[in-house]
Amino acid sequence: MSAAQAMPGSNPAALARWRQARRRGHMAVLAVTSLLLALSVWAVQGSVIPGTDWRRMGGFAEVVTGFGRFLPPDPTLLPTLFEPAVQTILIAIIGTLLGAVMSLPVAVLGAANLRPLGMPGYLLARGLMTMSRSIHEIVWALIFVSAVGLGAFAGILALACRSVGFVSKLLAEAIERIDMRPVEAMKAQGARPLDMVRHAIVPQLLPIGLGTLIFEWDINVNRAAVLGLVGAGGLGLTFHNQLIASNYAGVTTVLLTILAIILVGEAISVRLRRRLV
Amino acid sequence: MSSTNTLMVLQKRRRRSLLRFLLLLALGAGLWLTLQYLNVRLERFATLFDRLGTLLATRYYPPDFEYIMRPRFLQSVLETIHMALLATLAGLLLAIPLAWLAAFNASPLPGVGKSAARVFITGARAIHEMIWAIVFIMVLGFGVLPGVLALTLGCIGFAGKLFVEEIESIDDAPVEAMRAAGAGPLAVFFFGVLPQVRTAFIGIGIYTWDVVFRSATVVGFFGAGGMGWYLRRTADQLQSDRVAAIILLIAALVVVSEVISHHARTALEGRTGQRVLAR
Structure with a gap:
């Protein structure tokens, strides 16, 4: 670092340039801030003010008492939450596993360096990845509930389809980054293709793949809890029942249970991923 | 000597393959039991593609694009x-002040404040924004405001965690130097922490927009404003051709928003020469 850069004051030309850059920076910040402010005003006036039921909401005191009804949580509900909680966790696990199985062909097709089916296969795989991510899990669940009926199966399929996008994208990136030297070394030794995949490619992909899966499972527990709202069972269904019964304290209990499951799941997933890396 | 060695290796290998076999068996049995418990009928899986195919071909196709061009829908x-x-x-x-509070290396209130901010960010993350939306609807009634609040919580949960990770990986030397010189916590944040994470924060912010927008398209499903409500209504009335049109529109909007934010992030990377987002 030169002295002029460190201390602009020692060089008049540098000082002028520094001041100009600083002013330009301030102008940019000001421009962005006023743009965002204008957008917010537009959004509030265009949607929030006309689109909210202000009369139903009432005054500040009513809102506070409204939130107050959620407290304290209802502990008598806890014993009945065990089974739905187990269901939610299992739906998340099976959905993630199925998603992983479905991700493998998509990732291979969508890896830019392989393209086993050429450009059409590549585009198809990339399209599937985008579709999978841009369609919300609720919508996936709706589609599958109409195909296989209410129940955990629809939830599993929805989670699997929702997971394919993220998992196969990361897997495809991992395939694109594969170190080809071990593969070539085995080829030079006369290894069979299957052995090459088994001993030179799989070991490179396994840590990334497993890490992604654990991460995705973590998110899927969160999603599984919401799928019950559209008929896929688990904690979402319990939440829905408490909601219909207007049992606000019970709603809080369900929320706290979901929170506890997610916290434990996150702790497990962090530990597992740390062990992998 | 060498023959006993070979024997030992073989024995070890056999034992390991036996162990692996047993593990696979246990996994398979667990999977089967789980599917039984969840009442998943695998025989339905065989007919799934068939049914999904006919469903898509006869009910979802052709999409009713006329429906999504109606002024009221476009308004949503x-x-x-x-x-x-x-x-x-x-x-x-x-999320920015919360992340500042929650980061272990920069928090101005390392005791209660840090824990509270962490709990807040984790809680916002752990509960799905759809569930937040329903909770807010229960108090505030149907409308846009509960949706905005639910999405805001989702945004705090998502961006907050990434912000905290970013702050926790900064170079601590400038922070310590400023502290040693007697700077207050606000000064430390604005001149010691923020310059180091500014670019990453902007990148995360753009990425968060994508995530929030994706949620916003469906958060109205239970009455929290936006186009999600139409999705609910058409799905409930089994107007699958309209559902298909809405889903395609959502996918198109998400893709457009992702393309824009991708360009914004690349431009940011080009200007600053920094990798904006690892993921």
Whole structure:
């Protein structure tokens, strides 16, 4: 670092340039801030003010008492939450596993360096990845509930389809980054293709793949809890029942249970991923 | 000597393959039991593609594009964009101070404040924004405001965690130097922490917009404003051709928003020469 850069004051030309850059920076910040402010005003006036039921909401005191009804949580509900909680966790696990199985062909097709089916296969795989991510899990669940009926199966399929996008994208990136030297070394030794995949490619992909899966499972527990709202069972269904019964304290209990499951799941997933890396 | 060695290796290998076999067997049995417990009928899986195929071909196709061109529907699309915009801005503005409080190396209140901020961010993350939306609807009634609040919480949960990780990986030397020189916590944040994470924060902010917008398209499903409500209504009335059109529109909007934010992030990377987002 030169002295002029460190201390602009020692060089008049540098000082002028520094001041100009600083002013330009301030102008940019000001421009962005006023743009965002204008957008917010537009959004509030265009949607929030006309689109909210202000009369139903009432005054500040009513809102506070409204939130107050959620407290304290209802502990008598806890014993009945065990089974739905187990269901939610299992739906998340099976959905993630199925998603992983479905991700493998998509990732291979969508890896830019392989393209086993050429450009059409590549585009198809990339399209599937985008579709999978841009369609919300609720919508996936709706589609599958109409195909296989209410129940955990629809939830599993929805989670699997929702997971394919993220998992196969990361897997495809991992395939694109594969170190080809071990593969070539085995080829030079006369290894069979299957052995090459088994001993030179799989070991490179396994840590990334497993890490992604654990991460995705973590998110899927969160999603599984919401799928019950559209008929896929688990904690979402319990939440829905408490909601219909207007049992606000019970709603809080369900929320706290979901929170506890997610916290434990996150702790497990962090530990597992740390062990992998 | 060498023959006993070979024997030992062989024995070890056999034992390991036996162990692996047993593990696979246990996994398979666990999977089967789980599917039984969840009442999943695998025989339905065989007919799934068939049924899904006919369903898509006869009920979802052709999509009713006329429906999504109606002014009232387009108004709800605009409402969705408004909601995502407000929630992203409010969420990011709240997430930055929360992340500052929650980061172990820069927190101005390392005791209670840090724990409270951590609990807040984790809680916002752990509960799905759809569930937040329902909770807010229960108190505030149907409308845009509960949707914006739910999305804001989702945004805080998502961006807050990434912000905390970013702050926790900064170079501590400038922070310590400023502290040693007697700078207050605000000065430390603005001149010691923020310059190091500014680029990453902008990148995360753009990425968060994508995530929030994606949620905003469906958060109205239970009455929290935006186009999600139309999705609910058409799905409940089994107007699958309209559902198909809405789903395709959502996918198109998400892709457009992702392309824009991808360009914004690449431009940011080009200007600053920094990798904006690892993921």
